[in-house]
Amino acid sequence: MKNAVVIGLQWGDEGKGKIIDYLAADFNAIVRFNGGSNAGHTVKAGREKHIFHILPSGALRGKQLYLGSGVVLDPDSLRKELEAENARVKVDYRCSLVTPFEKWLDRRLEESRGGSAIGTTGRGIGPAYATRMLRVAPRVADLIQGKQPDYTSLTSIIAGAEIPTPEWAKSARDILEPIAADVPAELMEIDTKGDGILFEGAQGALLDLDYGTYPFVTSSHTIASYVGVGAGFSVNMVDSVIGVAKAYQTRVGAGPFPTELGGAFAEDLRTRGDEFGSTTGRPRRVGWLDLVSLKYSVSLNEPKKLSLIITKADVLSGMKELKVAVAYSFEGSETTDFTRLISCGNAQPVYEDLEPLPAADWGMIAKQGWDAMPIELKKFVDFVENYLRVEVSAVSVGPEREMIIERRRRVISY
Ligand code: IMP
Ligand code: MG
DSSP: OOOEEEEEOSSSOSSHHHHHHHHHTTOSEEEEOSOOTTOOEEEEETTEEEEESSSOGGGGGTOEEEEOTTSEEOHHHHHHHHHHSOOEEEEETTOEEOOHHHHHHHHHHHHHHGGGOOOOOSSSHHHHHHHHHTTOOOBHHHHHTTOOOOOHHHHTTSTTOOOOOHHHHHHHHHHHGGGEEOHHHHHHHHHHHTOOEEEEOOSOGGGOTTTSSTTSSOSSOOSGGGHHHHSSOOGGGOOEEEEEEESEEEEOSSSOOTTBOOHHHHHHHHHHTTOBOTTTOOBOEEEEEEHHHHHHHHHTSOGGGEEEEEEOGGGGTTOSOOEEEEEEEETTEEEOOHHHHHHHOOOEEEEEEOOOOOOOOHHHHHHHOGGGSOHHHHHHHHHHHHHHTSEEEEEEOSSBTTOEEESSSOGGGO
16 A cells, blocks of 8 residues: 655645545545644535544544644644544644644734734644744643643743643643554554555645745645654655645735736635635635646655646636636746745736636536546646646546546556
8 A cells, every 4th residue: 555645736725625535545544744723624525514624634534543743733623623523533742732822922923913914824833833943832742741831931021921721731631641642653553564644734835834935834844745754754655745736726814926816806716616714714815826836836745756636627617717827927027936936026927828617517527537528627737737747637626525537546546
């Protein structure tokens, strides 16, 4: 059995939840290795819609779930999800915690940024990675040893900070003690047995702390190689990377977005795609697919092992236009280098007009398979493949589990 990692290639919300749920059937363990409860992974199973913030989206498949050390773990959020789902999860002893202190600090920092706020999810993510780096964060292992979280080195200089009480620590310990584990050791054992592991990336490559559009990024690493750190599992032993990208582009929160659309057209796209944040409910900013940034994301995510899944193609169907950005223009000169955007700011997209996708019965097409796809969608796929030089292995055309069209029988067998 092979190991795989699913990575978002845009600014998050590419539809990874659905893809993980779909693939999970083929794996024995599902592992989160980055981020925390800022994630909002949506899975639609039958009539039910589940949104996972901290549990891996494979939860509905009854698989063994893990949270690797790269995750910042909010015990209150985990408790809520464990009450709602009958899931088997283990958390690494090394995960540092998100306590009331980190959430308090996240809110205060955003307030203090005023008009230049990042637009965080308010889940304490930045402060949780910061307290980890400052080496004052409590970890799962500390709680189990009965240590009370102690932030006095920081709170002595921050007046009025909310800090975890002994009652908070006790209830966090109650939930974590029975499920704490040495995750790298368990993953190694699973791999040695020949069982498959699926790693679930949170957010997207363009929100990576180092490689994204800093400072409008999340505070963890969102690229495939972070499996090595965030789960303690060698990336060399990950056989395939499944990059997920929407057929268009969205962003929730502030930061550059060259292909962003405004006005009634954007409104229409937002409504068609139900583009509202699953963690915060905020309307997402929407725009055309940006192949310049997508190529950059591919290059950061083990391109030799990567295949692409395009999601939400159905959302564009029946729209009058279909554009994709193929370059940026900066003050009259054109470039396909995404890093220019990071270093220079204001880019104008250079678009290629493609044939619009017709209205179609996507349920029927999904049943019939790849060959039944409208020619316009095939051309779109060809265009994306030629630009990126990677293979598109599946196209998702609706939120339900069965609304996925695989090019061949199993995506991960590439
Ligand atoms: P933070 O991760 O809460 O610190 O937020 C930093 C930035 O990342 C903000 O723009 C958030 O909207 C964005 N972000 C964080 N998590 C997600 C996610 O799961 N999907 C989409 N955007 C996210
Ligand atoms: Mg999301």
